[in-house]
Amino acid sequence: MAKPVRSVAGPLHLSHLSEPVLRRLSELLDRAAPGKGWRDLAQRAGSRGRVRLSPLDLEQCSLKVLEPKGSPSWSLLKLLGERGCTVVELVEFLQALEHTEALQCLSYPGIEVVVHPDSQAVLSGQVVKLCCWAVGHPFVHYQWFKQEKEVPHGKAPELVLNPVTIHDSGFYICRVNRDSSFAFSRWARLDVCDLQSTPDGNLMASPENKLRICVQPRPQTLTVGDALVLECGAAGNPVPHYQWFRNGFPLENGDKNVYMVTSVDEEHQGTYWCHASNEQEGRDSQKIEVVVGRKAVAVECTEGDLSDLQAADLQEESDHRPVATDKVALLIGNMSYRHHPQLKAPMVDVYELTNLLRQLDFKVVSLLDLTESEMRNAVSEFLLLLDKGVYGLLYYAGHGYENYGNSFMVPIDAPNPYRSANCLCVQNILRRMQEKETGLNVFLLDMCRKRNEYDDTVLVLDALKVTANIVFGYATCQGAEAFEIEQSGLANGIFMKFLKDRLLEDKKITVLLDEVAEDMGRCHLTEGKQALEIRSSLSEKRALTDPIQQTLASAGSLARNLQWAKAHELPESKCLEFRCGVQVQLGFAAEFSNVMVIYTRLVQKPPEIAACRAYITDFALDLDVDPKETNKGTPEETGSYLLLKDLPKHCLYTRLSSLQKLKEHLIFTVCLHYEYSGIEEMMDERKEVNVGKPLVAKLGLHHRFKANSCLQSCCTADSPCLNQRETSSVTNKHCALSPCQPASCPGVCHPHPSCSDSIRRPEACSCNGSSKILPSRQEAQNYSPPVDVSNVPVETTDDTAELEFLLSDHFRLSQRQQL
Known part of the structure; x- marks a missing residue:
């Protein structure tokens, strides 16, 4: 084996490689398998604008086989060296060819980290630098991790946090890798005080x-x-x-x-x-x-004593207004159902409610079009935001039904017909919220509540706690449907149409909903069809406008802020400069927590360029982006009707929805087509852009829902039928999942009716020709939760030795799978 090439200052040219190394490389390339030989290397090198290889050059290399000791590969490597090709570029070419044996000639047999990051305790607002350096540069790649999460843009030996914030606290480690070899630095703990x-x-x-x-x-x-x-x-x-x-x-x-x-x-x-x-x-x-x-002990009292207590309570209530330790909301709008009627209103309803709740200091996560596993994971993330005294609000707009007093939200991938096993039970979510000792639990359910004739499952749920902090606002009565109304091309749910006019009023939440119900009762469009129903156990005068009184820098508050911030981080605006002198600005705007608009604008064009156009392409397959719907001249053409006043003019717009499905970083290509004056030939340049994981993509909602999360709506949380449902497959596209066997789920009956659909539709109504009632939300691909292996799944812990072991062990597994 030839002596490996060691790191030197600056790029090392091929012409400086020792003769033994060149000879060994030539031998490997001359006898390489198809796809890894010298011609393939020449093709890769020739695709670079700086290293041009003509057909005559390749012919001269090929003729070397006629000489006694001639080598086409030797001739090619010499030619590349003369034209300025560096060792780093050669390594990239060989990596693209997956020529492992040739790469070993140019690298160390192992990686050694010689500089490790130091633990630090700093104040917020300072500049923090974490450093790692490994022997083998520039043939190694760096990636920083905070706990198990990759640090965006953390691909350099030095990680700079400027300014550092309290959300940056945690354990950091740097992974150094080259091909199948890798090494980790020591863990560094970063403590940030506010x-x-x-x-x-x-x-x-x-x-x-x-x-x-x-x-x-x-x-x-x-x-x-x-x-x-x-x-x-x-x-x-x-x-x-x-x-x-x-x-x-x-x-x-x-x-x-x-x-x-x-x-x-x-x-x-x-x-x-x-x-x-x-x-x-x-x-x-x-x-x-x-x-x-000591706690107060309940004692018997007379009617007079009770009157005195009530009078004292009223006086105290007037003096002390209820407060929340925080206010968080999860808003889900399902429209694009795969096996059921499409809806229009949830997009506008969720958008308008998001803006109103933010005015009331709610931390809002707003999501559109979620599958079952994504909905369950979103609810799990929502529950992490709750704590003692927090006001929690859950709003759902989409298809739904109610059986035996339990309400079910229908995901967009629910089969036809669907049953409770395919949906989320609202009462189960309430039970989990109560465990957090929340100060107020508000459910606003804008969905139908008719009985599902295909589902006779009797759920076995744990009993709810007796608390005085629950409010249900149903868009319609039990056994009835909820409707949408269309005006000026946009649709609202009837419930949201009237709720948005009163939501900011400083009134007890039940009083506010009562007034919304009265407003709905005066609407002739839904007379006799839809009426708001309110269920409440609220005994205090709590309102959505109550102030927030946080425990300063409490652990729960920090966790809520971090989790909420994760789902709302937009990429920074970028200015790309191309070799021809054209500058293109990239901007980003959030329409929902899982919907982002990218806009491109030309900011500089040299005078010698007659015309140019920049557009973005090559999105991840996870997002299922239709190229025909990208790079439009107006936001409306992309389907974005809600950000018109917030987006700059004279740009090209691309709307990316379902960001929760993004498994890796969002990487796309900016293509620039331009034409010089007097030259008809169109030129093009490309730049790859990596913007990390924007918005809700950081939360990993695409992962298969975990059974131990206790959000299963079918049977009890630990029922054997849960695992059976997750592992079964759907063979008949016209039927729901196979029912559980009685032996695996005792006491629960799952009849299997026919698949005929006889659900009736209401008559359509109109109002002065300017608005119309759209289909109800009674009706909503087969159920198949996505399977994904986390990049580096490590639990957060103070035990850095355990962190390092788990992180290293998983990376070895990932490397074996790639090889």
Whole structure:
């Protein structure tokens, strides 16, 4: 084996390779299999504009076989070296040919990381640099990870976070790879303290490495059984360690920056503080008091005592308005059903409700056209946003039905006919929300509630908790249908048409819905067909306009902000400069959390170019983009009617929907066609653009839904019929899934009726010729949840050794699958 080529400063040209290396490469290329020989290499090299190879050049290389020791490959490599081809370019050509043996001549047998990133504890707003360097550059590739997630644009030896935010906290690692070889750096922990959470305004002026307490614990008054959560944050290098104290004694398991007791007793009362230290110095946080008292005991009282209590409650209610610790909303609109009638209104309904809720300080995730597994994963992500005292709102517009008091939302891939196993049960979602101890649970269901004659399944659900924080707003009564109304080419659901006019009013949510119901009752279009039904267990005067009073820098708040921000990160605008001097601007706008509009605009054109046009193409197959619907002159032509006032004029527009299906980074090509003055030949240039995973694509909703998520609507959460449903296949496109066998699902009956569809349609109505009632939402590809292996599936943990083992083990598996 020839001596491998080592890294040097600057690009290494082929002409500088040693003769033994060239000889070995020539031998491998001369006797290579079809598709990996010297002619294939010449074709790859010739496709580069800088390295031009004429037919005469290839003929001269080919004639070398007539010489006693002649080699076409040797001649080609010499020719490439004379024309400026570098070793890096040759490596890229050989990688494209998948010529592993030839690549080994140009690389190290192994990879060694010589510079590892350091753990840091910093203040938000600073510039943070994490560095990794491996022997073998420039023949190695770098990829940074935060926990199991790839860091967008983290493909350089140095990862720069400028400015760093509290959302950047976590564990980082760098993977260095070349072909099937790879190595990992050590894990680096990045702790970011929010400067806004500290009253000390001089922290930023302190020396960068000096130890500083930037998050102070806060005093608390609790009752027996409550949870105690104390948090302390420090910045400084080296990374500080923590130790909590109570009444002067160190606490067991108190070596983290957050100290928690899930259920306190009177013995937990006392004076607490945290000591932060590193190898250079140590500091104490403020000392705070934790008071623990006994819970009130229910006693018998007279009618007079009760009147006094009610009067006191009314006085307290007037003095203390309810508050939310946060407000989050999940909005789902299903329109493009594969086996059922299409709907029009959910797109406009979800868009308008999103804008209204954001005015009320709700964190909103809005999604269109979800399959069953995507809906279940979206609900799971929504549940992660909930916590004690949070206001949670779920809005659904699409096909649905109600059986035995349970409401079911129908995904777009539900078979015909569908049953509960293919749909999401709303009551099951409510039970999961209650487990989060939310302050208010609001369900707005804009769907039909007629009985599904094909589904006689009796669900076995866990009992709901007795709480006074649940509000259901049904767009129609039980056993009735919900309708859409079309005006000026756009459609609204009847429910949303009246709800949007009152949603911002500062009124108790049930009072507000009562007034919406009265408004709907005065609409002659749906008289006798649709009426709003309200179900509530609300005993407090809670409204969607209630203010938010967060626990400052609480772990739950940080998690909600991070999760919400993940689903709303748009790519940054880019300006691409082509060799001919033309500059093209790329812009991005979000229509929904899973719908993005890309617009392109020419910002500079040299005078010698008579005409040019830039368009985008080559999208991932996951998105199923129709090329005929891209690069349109107006947003309306792409199907985007809602962003007209927000998008710049005189651009080409492309609307990308279903971003939740994106498995890898969004990569596309910008093609530039241009023509010089006086020359009829059309020239073209191409640039590949990688914008990472925009919007909701970061949440991985395309993954197969996990059975242990307890969102299954059929039977109980741990029922054997769940696994059977996931592994079965649909053979008859006209029927729903095969019913569960009684032995696997005792006590649940699944009859198998015929597949004839006899659902009746209501009569169409009109109003002065300007609006019309569209088909109802009673009716909505076969069920087949997508299967995907996560790139690097690692759970977040403080155990960096476990993180490194899991990450390395998965990458080895991925490499074996690729080979």
